[in-house]
Amino acid sequence: MSDRGGRGGRGAPRGQGRGGGGDRGGGGNRGGQRGDRGGQRGDRGGQRGDQGGQRGDRGGAQRGGASRGGGQQYGRLGNDEYTNGPDIYTPSGGETTPSKKVHDKEDAVVASNKGLSLSTLSLNERQLPLRPGYGTLGRVIHLRTNYFAMEIDPNKLIYKYTVDIKAERKKRNEDGMEHEEPKAGRKQRQAFAILFEEPEFRNLHPGLATDYANTVLTSTPLKLGPTKSKVFDFIYRDVEDRVAPPNATRYSFTITEAGTVPTQELLRYLASTTTDPSDFAGKADAVQALNIIVARTPNFEPQVFQSGQNKFYRYPAAQQNYLDLTSGLIAVRGYYSSVRTATARxxxxxxxxxxxxYPACGMIELINSFGPNNGWLNVEKFIQKLRVKTEYLKDKKKQIEVKVKTIQGFSHQRGEIRDERTGKMRRFGNADFDHGSARTIRFDCPEFPRDSPISVQQYFLKKHGMTLRSPDLWVLNCGTADRPVWIPPELCTVMPGQPYRGKLDDRQTTNILNVAARPPAENARRIVGDGQQVVGIRGNGTAALSAFGLSVDTNMIVVFGRVLPTPPLNYKGGSSVQTAQAAWNMRNKQFSVPKPIIRWSFLRLNSTNGPTEFGRAHIDLFKQALRAAGLGQADPVGSQGQQGFSATLDEGNHDANDKTIEAVLRNIANSGIQFLLVILPGKGPVTYNRVKFWADVKFGIHTVCAVNEKVQKEVAKGPGGMQYFANLTLKFNLKNGGANQLLPPEKLGFLRNGDTMLVGIDVTHPAPGSMEGTPSIAAVVSSVNSQYAQWPGSIRCQQSKKEMVSALQEMMEERLEWWIKQNKNMCPRKLLIYRDGVSEGQYQKVLEEELSQIREACTTIYRKYKVALPKINIIVVGKRHHTRFYPTEDKYADMISRVKGNPPNGTVVDRGVTMEKGHDFFLQAHTALQGTAKPAHYVVLLDEMKLGADELQGITHNLCYLWGRATRAVSICPPAYYADILCERGRCYLHKYVAGFHPRGEVFDPNLSPWAKGVHQRLENTMFYV
Incomplete structure (x- = not known):
């Protein structure tokens, strides 16, 4: 037996997913809270156990004996040297007004555009409409933005080389080699590091950069010989290896000349006013090269870790400065960088x-921090695929060798299982026990035949002279599926720089928001200070930029913004409200179009841990709220002489609870009840999801859910708690076909004519940790009349992680037919479509794959009515961008709201950082409730209506006040937002397949899925999903 501790095992695949985020601009910034649990979204993850617990002993925690939250204690969250300071970011030096040169060039480009009728653009902007002009409406303000001007030396050549990678390794127990598919990741990055030790590269630093995939850039030419290509062969070794191991992978890198980066052409293109699509076909290549160069400094810095494209993180130097998220995780601050082009720069x-x-700490500390009482399967899922360092092996000179291993999991009992895809039996498991310990796991060891099978504990004593301190802890498999390597956790240290890709629980989510959601001035100080150091545009890192003829100004640029006026809103009886702070009060007002709730009831879902409550006091408060909103004051329908319904759920028994929920909702549906208020025992996602599945899909009951704890807290306030129930009535009225608030016709622009159908489209992908093959959800919502208050929708499953909507034609036909039915058989003359969730690289796909389906749907429907086809506009709504704005002075800032220093609500920016030729704008319609405000980014992909800048920006802004679930303006236009939450509702129906609710290793089978599209007939063409 080799000195790796034993062989013979298989680990489970690692759960996938993501958590965390950027500066989390404006928590709640979409207005209202996002779930339908009585106005609060809540975290649906539930509690995973006692958050307290004692710190576990690093060497001797008993198996399963430490409570959650034990282990290493790290630093407090949030504050550092960037925290304290004025509410407005006012650096010394730098510009305080927008560049006149850029402003004049922007005007020149627009003037050039007006002379062209059907021009199109190239690359990412291919076939996109030209900007018709810049907006003029609103109060002009000055804003700093997190963009920094980059200077490019036009005389400096940047040499480009393509890279072709081949890898092969020795076959086990036989002669010859086997092909190994190179994969982007840590190992390939290390292979590049070995390549750069070759003489041809050794003296190029800092003028050497790569994307660690297929491109190398140099500031001086490589000497590759007359063929302009050269092959570099070498044996792979890990960072900690002094020599390569015997069965190491052999790499072959072929480096081939690919010319120079066209920086001169890029500069000419940005300085030009012409819009000929043949202007510059190499823009994308040039920008990609610049991004590779900018990333060079953080990529070569060992204390900086990359997670995701262009995202770089730096751990605190000392563990006591870690930002503790609890349960084994820390928050790490980092920075996103990206080279962008704009007019003239x-x-x-x-x-x-x-x-x-994950913190860099001992494995036992990590397990104790996570909490062994969570169960061995959850612990295994938490640590799978982590890289750990061991320091117990010795080389021939008796020196300690540092080895890095990857955790496959714990032990699993041997057995067989039927493969659902092939129908054949396959073997699994690697030991006699599930989650065995060093004392119980045994293996055959030729090195010690008399003791074979030998325990892991005995092996380490005999082989390494080590007496394990914690032999009863779960032993780790750090080998492969076929050849497990058993290592006690006390000998493993977690390597730094490993992001957690699972779902955060409630407390972790709260904690990471405390770190991430920072006020705007602090956010700006952090970017200019630590951020510029990390990415290398300040300090020693600038040497790499200089080597390639680049420099970056360390001052933020300043751009023009305009604050659009907030629209008034109309309620019933001609009353109106003003909305100066993007928020308003409905006191003494009824919904614009109230639809009384007649047959309603409530359902108390009790838990074995305690009952829920909804008695006379609750009923009276809810009836008051209904009456105040204009929805009547009907008593709830009851069962067997009692008001309302109730059922008791068995904590943790999901299958039994599902049957209970089905039975009680079936009874309620048979009672003719149309609307149901459901009191949930807690925030856990399972109960909520199953209520929505049975009510929406099977029985056709409109439901609004509220968490018992929240309900009791609000009712305890007496009359003051009525506001909570008033929030619930917003959803009831929308579900019943009503209109909560309306814009005055003059604020709707051309929409007031009533011949335009607004459409929202979105696709949501499987959540982190979902079963392999779990489908994506596509949704289409649309308006029904000129009020733009009702948004029924269509919803479908589609191929997992497919970005474009597969059944868009079918769903658009459904929306058109319903609109026509609501408008006396009149077809809409215009379609204004807001498409959510599309990245820049997918703009062309929308025009190629989705627009054709939209046109086909129109042709099918309009042919029946013998009318002309509609004009179509498509606007992409971007939320995942990294653009932020910071007012230059108090007079340009929101200094009234809770978070001071953000731009005022209604701020629109269409100059300075927008497309050099296309039509786009940033709009912050809302008031941020938390952190730095994040504007929405709107990009026009199709403009058959020929809308002007002021017209499109004004309509989009005003529509943000028609979000029916809150008395606040929201951050993205309601058509896109409603499509987004309709997709989220589709996820509820597939809860069995999402994280934590499916057996390990299973693959989604569409033939067994309980849901594929649509809802119960009674809920079709309603806003059941709000």
């Missing part, structure tokens, strides 16, 4: 990020 976008990582 190249810019570097730099933004703050915060993400959850």
């Amino acid at each position: 190249t810019l570097l976008n730099l933004n703050a990020q915060t993400s959850p990582f």
Whole structure:
């Protein structure tokens, strides 16, 4: 037996997913809280156990004996040297007004556009409409933005080389080699590091950069010989290896000349006013090269870790400064960087990020912090695929060798299982026990035949002279599926720089928001200070930029913004409200179009841990709220002489609870009840999801859910608690076909004519940790009349992680037919479509794959009515960008709201950082409730209506006040937002397949899925999903 501790095992695949985020601009910034649990979204993850617990002993925690929250204690969250300071970011030096040169060039480009009728653009902007002009409406303000001007030396050549990688390794127990598919990741990055030790590269630093995939850039030419290509062969070794192991992978890198980066052409293109699509076909290549160069400094810095494209994180130098998220995770601050082009200049976008990582600590500390009482399967899932360092092996000179291993999991009992895809039996498991310990796991060891099978504990004593301190802890498999390597956790240290890709629980989510959601001035100080150091545009890192003829100004650029006026809103009886702070009060007002709730009831879902409550006091408060909103005051329908319904759930028994929920909702549906208020025993997702599945899909009951704890807290306030129930009535009225608030016709622009159907489209992908093959959800919502208050929708499953909507034609036909039915058989003359969730690289796909389906749907429907086809506009709504704005002075800022220093609500920016030729704008319609405000980014992909800048920006802004679930303006236009939450509702129906609710290793089978599209007939063409 080799000195790796034993063989013979298989670990489970690692759960996938993501957590954390950027500066989390404006928690709640979409207005209202997002779930339908009485106005609060809540975290649906539930509690995973006692958050307290004692710190476990590092060497001797008993198996399963430490409570959650034990282990290493790290630093407090949040504050550092960037925290304290004025509410407005006012650096010394730098510009305080927008560049006149850029402003004049922007006007020149627009003037050039007006002379062209059907021009199109190239690359990412291919076939996108030209900007018709810049907006003029609103109060002009000055804003700093997290973009930094980049200077490019036009005389400096940047040499480009393509890389072709081949890898092979020796076959086990036989002669010859086997092909190994190179994969981007840590190992390939290390292979590049070995390549750069070759003489041809050794003296190029800092003028050497790579994307660690297929491109190398140099500031001086490589000497590759007359063929302009050269092959470099070498044996792979890990960072900690002094020599390569015997069965190491052999790499072959073929480096081939690919010319120079066209930086001169890029500069000419940005300085030009012409819009000929043949202007510059190499823009994308040039920008990609610049991004590779900017990333060079953090990529070569060992204390900086990359997680995701262009995102770089730096651990605190000392463990006591770790930002503790609890349960084994820490928050690590980092930065996103991206080179962007704008009119007349190249810019570097730099933004703050915060993400959850594993701490660099002992494995026992990590397990104790996570909490062994969570169960061995959850612990295994938490640590799978972690890289750990061991320091117990010795080389021939008796020196300690540092080895890095990857955890496959714990032990699993041997057995067989039927493969659902092939129908054949396959073997699994690697030991005699599930989650065995060093004392119980045994293996055959030729090195010690008399003791074979030998325990892991005995092996380490005999082989290494080590007496394990914790032999009863779960032993780790750090080998492969076929050849497990058993290592006690006390000998493993977690390597730094490993992001957590699972779902955060409630407390972790709260904690990471405390770190990530920072006020705007602090956010700006952090970007200019630590951020510029990390990415290398300040300090020693600038040497790499200089080697390639680049430099980046360390001052944020300043751009023009305009604050659009907030619209008034109309309620019943001609009353109106003003909305100066993007929020308003409905006191003494009824919904614009109230639809009384007649047959309603409530359902108390009790838990074995305690009953829920909804008695006379609760009923009276809810009836008051209904009456105040204009929805009547009917008493709830009851069962067997009692008001309302109730059922008791068995804590943790999901299958039994599902049957209970089905039975009680079936009874309620048979009672003719149309609307149901459901009191949930807690925030856990399972109960909520099953209520929605049975009510929406099977029985056709409109439901609004509220968590018992929240309900009791509000009712305890007496009359003051009525506001909570008033929030619930917003959803009841929308579900019943009503209109909560309306814009005055003059604020609707051309929409007031009533011949335009607004459409929202979105696709949501499987959540982190979902079963392999779990489908994506596509949704389409649309308006029904000129009030733009009702948004019924269509919903479908589609291929997992497919970005474009597969059944868009079918869903658009459904929406058109319903609109026509609601408008006396009149077809809409215009379609204004807001498409959510599309990245820049997918703009062309929308026009190629989705627009064709939309046109086909129109042709099918309009042919029946013998009318002309509609004009179509498509606008992409971007939420995942990294653009932020910071007022330059108090007079340009929101200094009234809770978070001071953000731009005022209604701020629109269409100059300075927008497309050099296309039509786009940033709009912050809302008031941020938390952190730095994040504007929405709107990009016009199709403009058959020929809308002007002021017209499109004004309509989009005003529509943000028609979000029916709150008395606040929201951050993205309601058509896109409603499509988004309809997709989320589809996820509820597939809860069995999402994280934590499916057996390990199973693959989604569409033939066994309980849901594929649509809802119960009674809920079709309603807003059941709000």
